[in-house]
Amino acid sequence: MPASPLRLGVNVDHVATLRNARGGTMPDPVRAAHAAIAAGADGITAHLREDRRHIRDADVERLRREIDRPLNFEMAATDEMVAIALRLQPHAACLVPEKREERTTEGGLDIVGGRQHLAPAIARLVEAGVRVSLFVEPEVHVMEAARALGAPVVELHTGTYCEAVIAGDAGAVRAELARLARAAEHGHALGLEIHAGHGLTVDSVGPVAALPQVRELNIGHALMAEAIFDGLPAAIRAMRAAMDAARVASAA
Ligand code: PXP
Numbered sequence: 001m002p003a004s005p006l007r008l009g010v011n012v013d014h015v016a017t018l019r020n021a022r023g024g025t026m027p028d029p030v031r032a033a034h035a036a037i038a039a040g041a042d043g044i045t046a047h048l049r050e051d052r053r054h055i056r057d058a059d060v061e062r063l064r065r066e067i068d069r070p071l072n073f074e075m076a077a078t079d080e081m082v083a084i085a086l087r088l089q090p091h092a093a094c095l096v097p098e099k100r101e102e103r104t105t106e107g108g109l110d111i112v113g114g115r116q117h118l119a120p121a122i123a124r125l126v127e128a129g130v131r132v133s134l135f136v137e138p139e140v141h142v143m144e145a146a147r148a149l150g151a152p153v154v155e156l157h158t159g160t161y162c163e164a165v166i167a168g169d170a171g172a173v174r175a176e177l178a179r180l181a182r183a184a185e186h187g188h189a190l191g192l193e194i195h196a197g198h199g200l201t202v203d204s205v206g207p208v209a210a211l212p213q214v215r216e217l218n219i220g221h222a223l224m225a226e227a228i229f230d231g232l233p234a235a236i237r238a239m240r241a242a243m244d245a246a247r248v249a250s251a252a
Pocket of ligand 1: 047094096155196197198200220
């Protein structure tokens with residue numbers, strides 16, 4: 001299939017992590033969002049965690065008010081977060097699993113076992129006009145379960161693939177890319193919009209960007225890490241260039 005345009009969503013959580021390390025107001029995640037958009041981001045992602053360890057309520061409210069690109073509100077499917085999302089009315093809500101003790105989102109949602117708890121949250125958000133995306137493991141049976149839950153979008157967890165790239169394990173990289181490709185194809189055939197993210201870097205983004213069904217990548221940590229050395233606009237431009245080069249090569 002011909003590749004459709006690929007959007008880059010920039011996750012600004014770790015700008016808030018740095019701010020919170022000292023308290024106060026800098027660096028400002030909303031300023032980072034403006035800089036990201038100016039450098040080529042198509043949307044902004046922010047995860048309001050239960051413990052507010054990085055993004056805080058006032059940040060998402062300012063992001064919603066002040067940025068002129070889609071806001072992807074990452075959230076656990078709790079009553080508290082659903083109520084905030086319904087009030088905030090972001091463009092999209094990405095439902096993720098959340099454990100207090102984890103450093104970052106460690107795996108996809110258990111949408112098979114967690115169906116009963118997820119279904120009402122998804123229904124309330126969809127009914128309110130919020131585009132719901134489910135952050136899931138790239139497995140064919142999970143695509144079926146996502147479809148059955150009525151979410152229009154899945155975000156495929158690329159963490160295992162990225163770990164294989166870092167470990168230099170070519171066999172695992174091939175296996176993970178095949179798993180991502182199968183899930184993307186199957187999900188797309190079921191009518192789901194396919195996003196992907198977690199752990200992607202300039203070095204690992206290409207093969208995922210080349211999957212023709214993938215419409216959006218959400219990337220944070222690697223961009224903020226590079227921004228320390230090169231500045232955020234340069235980090236975003238380099239990521240965009242890597243994504244676009246892989247996309248063009250796969251379409252040729
Ligand atoms: N997508 C989801 C659902 C996430 O939870 C995260 C991490 O917050 C990302 C994408 C971005 O991952 P990273 O910060 O590793 O690029």
